[in-house]
Amino acid sequence: MPEILLPIHTDRLVLRRFEGRDLDAFHAYHSLAETARFLPGPAKSYTKSMEYVGKYANFVYEKEGDWLSLAIEAKDEPGLLGEVVLKWLPGRGQAEIGWSTAPQARGKGYATEAAAAVLDLGFGDLGLRRIEARLDELNTASAALCQRLGMRLEARHVDKWFYKGQWATELVYAVLADEWSRESEPTPGP
Ligand SMILES: CC(C)(COP(=O)(O)OP(=O)(O)OC[C@H]1O[C@@H](n2cnc3c(N)ncnc32)[C@H](O)[C@@H]1OP(=O)(O)O)[C@@H](O)C(=O)NCCC(=O)NCCS
Numbered sequence: 001m002p003e004i005l006l007p008i009h010t011d012r013l014v015l016r017r018f019e020g021r022d023l024d025a026f027h028a029y030h031s032l033a034e035t036a037r038f039l040p041g042p043a044k045s046y047t048k049s050m051e052y053v054g055k056y057a058n059f060v061y062e063k064e065g066d067w068l069s070l071a072i073e074a075k076d077e078p079g080l081l082g083e084v085v086l087k088w089l090p091g092r093g094q095a096e097i098g099w100s101t102a103p104q105a106r107g108k109g110y111a112t113e114a115a116a117a118v119l120d121l122g123f124g125d126l127g128l129r130r131i132e133a134r135l136d137e138l139n140t141a142s143a144a145l146c147q148r149l150g151m152r153l154e155a156r157h158v159d160k161w162f163y164k165g166q167w168a169t170e171l172v173y174a175v176l177a178d179e180w181s182r183e184s185e186p187t188p189g190p
Helices: 020-030 046-057 110-121 140-148 177-184
Strands: 013-016 067-074 077-088 092-101 130-136 152-163 167-178
Touching: 013 110, 020 046, 020 077, 020 092, 046 067, 067 110, 077 110, 077 167, 092 110, 110 130, 110 140, 110 177, 130 140, 167 177
Parallel strands: 092 130
Antiparallel strands: 013 067, 067 077, 077 092, 130 167, 152 167
């Protein structure tokens, strides 16, 4: 795997490695039931947040199963706004993307902007072929995000998971490298 050059700058954001100072802000949104609703496990305890921030801060992306984990921060205002993660899946050129943002950072397109930068990284320097997202059908905010990114709805797996006390239907969205580069090209003028 090539070296991952951080931080990544987008129009409004900086994507960087997590640091210890992110712990309180991370815990502030991951301790909320609304954040945990569509994530595995309950709302995070402080020690669970410590575990995650430690893992994210020290991530290595060298082999299948590794997670690339980036902190999202606004360019003009320091402070953690959320995270975007990329899991290296088994098989050549495969990965899964995931995201969470703090409630005050939602509704501004930040998650879309951060995820697009990670797709650029994945299909660029990381040389991936396919990036997918797996989500609960009831997570309409995540489905809308996939659609804004131009990801294709590939599958709907009925009652695929039992979590949070109920059966959940899984949606699988995906985008391929050549689809992403086509999407990313500026629309030609008349
Ligand atoms: C999933 C999650 C990250 C989506 O957040 P989000 O704020 O809806 O997504 P974005 O940051 O891309 O913002 C999109 C919204 O900002 C609006 N927006 C404003 N400016 C925008 C811009 N420049 N670009 C794109 N969208 C913009 C969009 O219209 C959209 O608004 P809408 O929700 O009213 O349609 C968030 O809901 C979350 O963290 N949920 C909890 C954790 C979770 O479920 N994670 C995923 C598990 S699969």
